[in-house]
Amino acid sequence: MRAFNIPKKKFNTSSYTRFVKPLQKIFHSIPLLESRGYRPLKMTFEDQLQALIFFHLQEHESARDLIQHLEEDDFAKECIAPSGGISRSSFSEIINSRGLKQLEYVFQSLCTQAQNVLPSKHSDLGELVSIDGSLIDAVLSMYWADYRKGAKKAKGHFGFDINRKIPVKIYLTEGNGAERPFVRSILSEGQTGIMDRGYQSHKNFDLLQDENKHFVCRIKTKTTKTILEEHTVDPNSYIFYDAMVLLGTPGVNQTQKPVRVVGYNIAGVKYFVATDRYDLTAEQIATVYKLRWDIETFFKWWKKHLKVYHLIARSTYGLMVQIFAGLITYLLMAIYCHEQFKEPVSIKRIRQLRNNIQNELRACGKNTQSDNRIVKEQTLYAKT
Structure with missing residues (x-):
C-alpha cells in the first residue's frame, strides 16, 4: 500500500502535516502514475502534487519562481522537491503531459x-x-x-x-x-x-x-x-x-x-x-x-490569494492540471480551517500556516545543529 510521505525528509513540520492530512486517507487508492519508458520518473505524482500545492499555498506567480524556491528554500528543498531537484523545462513537460487523471x-x-x-x-x-x-x-x-x-x-x-x-x-x-x-x-x-x-x-x-x-x-x-x-x-x-x-x-x-x-x-x-x-x-x-x-x-478570493490564473502551462491538459491543483489546495484549506479553528477559509489562517511552517523549521534547525549555528531565515515569496 502506498502512503503519502509527509514529511518526506528530515524536517518535522507538524503544521504542514496537519494541512495535507486528508491526502493521506486517499493516497493509497490514487491511480498509479508510471513511466512511459525505461527511465524512472524524474518527478513522481506525489512530488508533482506537493509542488503544485506549494505553488498555490505560497502564492507563486510563475514556474520560474516556484523552481527557484524549490532549489533555495530549505523546507521546499527537503520536503517538497523531488530527490535530485527538478529543472524548469522538465517541470513544464511534466505539468503539460502527466498527472491529470490522478489530480482529478x-x-x-x-x-x-x-x-x-x-x-x-x-x-x-x-x-x-x-x-x-x-x-x-x-x-x-x-x-x-x-x-x-x-x-x-x-x-x-x-x-x-x-x-x-x-x-x-x-x-x-x-x-x-x-x-x-x-x-x-x-x-x-x-x-x-x-x-x-x-x-x-x-x-x-x-x-x-x-x-x-x-x-x-x-x-x-x-x-x-x-x-x-x-x-x-x-x-x-x-x-x-x-x-x-x-x-x-x-x-x-x-x-x-x-x-x-x-x-x-x-x-x-x-x-x-x-x-x-x-x-x-x-x-x-x-x-x-x-x-x-x-x-x-x-472566484475573487481564489484568484487573488492562490494565484490560480498565473499560468504555468499553456496546453489544455496543462491548464486543467493547474486548475485541479488550485481546487485541491482550496479544499485542503477548507478542511484545515474548519478542523483547526472551526472557521471558513481565510487568508489570515493561511498566512498563519505559512508562518508556523517557518517557525517549526527554525526550531528543528536549532535542535539538530550541534555547533549551534543559526538557521538562516527563510524567504517567503508570497506577496500578501
Missing part, C-alpha cells in the same frame, strides 16, 4: 471528504449548487483558447456547493465556449442549480425536470409567459409575482413542462426567476437566487 481523482475524493466534514448551511433549502463560468487570460500562442480577434482566453465552467462553500465540479473550454451545455453534467439528481440569465434555456428547463434535477434561474424580464395558475402575493411584500407558466413563444421555444416564475423587487431592480421548486415559498426562492453570489466571492 484527488479532487473528487477531497470533495467527498469535505462534504462529510464541513457543516451544511441552508439545509432547509436543499442541496444548492451555484453554476457559473470564469474567464482565464491566455496568451496568443495558446491557439486553442479562442475568444475574439487579438485576444485569447480560456473558460472554466464551475459548480460550487453553496451549502458547504466549496467547488465541486469543473470543465474547461475555449473562452467563447457555451456555458449552458454543462449545466446537466454539473448537477446530480436532487440538486438545485442556481444560475444567472446567461443560462436561460427553455429546453434545459424541460430536460432538468425529466432528470429530477432542479433549477433556480433568473430569466429576461421580457420573456413570454403563458400563465397557467397565479398564486396570491402579499401587496406589502417585495414579491410582486408568483405563477405557474409556460415560458417562451408557442410553437417556437415554449417549454413543454410548466415552470414556476417568481418576480421580486430589490432596491428598484426587478428580478424574474424561473424554478421547478414548488416546495419553497416565493421568499425562499428569492433567497436561493441571492446565494448564487457566493460563487463570485469564491
Whole structure:
C-alpha cells in the first residue's frame, strides 16, 4: 500500500502535516502514475502534487519562481522537491503531459471528504449548487483558447456547493465556449442549480425536470409567459409575482413542462426567476437566487490569494492540471480551517500556516545543529 510521505525528509513540520492530512486517507487508492519508458520518473505524482500545492499555498506567480524556491528554500528543498531537484523545462513537460487523471481523482475524493466534514448551511433549502463560468487570460500562442480577434482566453465552467462553500465540479473550454451545455453534467439528481440569465434555456428547463434535477434561474424580464395558475402575493411584500407558466413563444421555444416564475423587487431592480421548486415559498426562492453570489466571492478570493490564473502551462491538459491543483489546495484549506479553528477559509489562517511552517523549521534547525549555528531565515515569496 502506498502512503503519502509527509514529511518526506528530515524536517518535522507538524503544521504542514496537519494541512495535507486528508491526502493521506486517499493516497493509497490514487491511480498509479508510471513511466512511459525505461527511465524512472524524474518527478513522481506525489512530488508533482506537493509542488503544485506549494505553488498555490505560497502564492507563486510563475514556474520560474516556484523552481527557484524549490532549489533555495530549505523546507521546499527537503520536503517538497523531488530527490535530485527538478529543472524548469522538465517541470513544464511534466505539468503539460502527466498527472491529470490522478489530480482529478484527488479532487473528487477531497470533495467527498469535505462534504462529510464541513457543516451544511441552508439545509432547509436543499442541496444548492451555484453554476457559473470564469474567464482565464491566455496568451496568443495558446491557439486553442479562442475568444475574439487579438485576444485569447480560456473558460472554466464551475459548480460550487453553496451549502458547504466549496467547488465541486469543473470543465474547461475555449473562452467563447457555451456555458449552458454543462449545466446537466454539473448537477446530480436532487440538486438545485442556481444560475444567472446567461443560462436561460427553455429546453434545459424541460430536460432538468425529466432528470429530477432542479433549477433556480433568473430569466429576461421580457420573456413570454403563458400563465397557467397565479398564486396570491402579499401587496406589502417585495414579491410582486408568483405563477405557474409556460415560458417562451408557442410553437417556437415554449417549454413543454410548466415552470414556476417568481418576480421580486430589490432596491428598484426587478428580478424574474424561473424554478421547478414548488416546495419553497416565493421568499425562499428569492433567497436561493441571492446565494448564487457566493460563487463570485469564491472566484475573487481564489484568484487573488492562490494565484490560480498565473499560468504555468499553456496546453489544455496543462491548464486543467493547474486548475485541479488550485481546487485541491482550496479544499485542503477548507478542511484545515474548519478542523483547526472551526472557521471558513481565510487568508489570515493561511498566512498563519505559512508562518508556523517557518517557525517549526527554525526550531528543528536549532535542535539538530550541534555547533549551534543559526538557521538562516527563510524567504517567503508570497506577496500578501
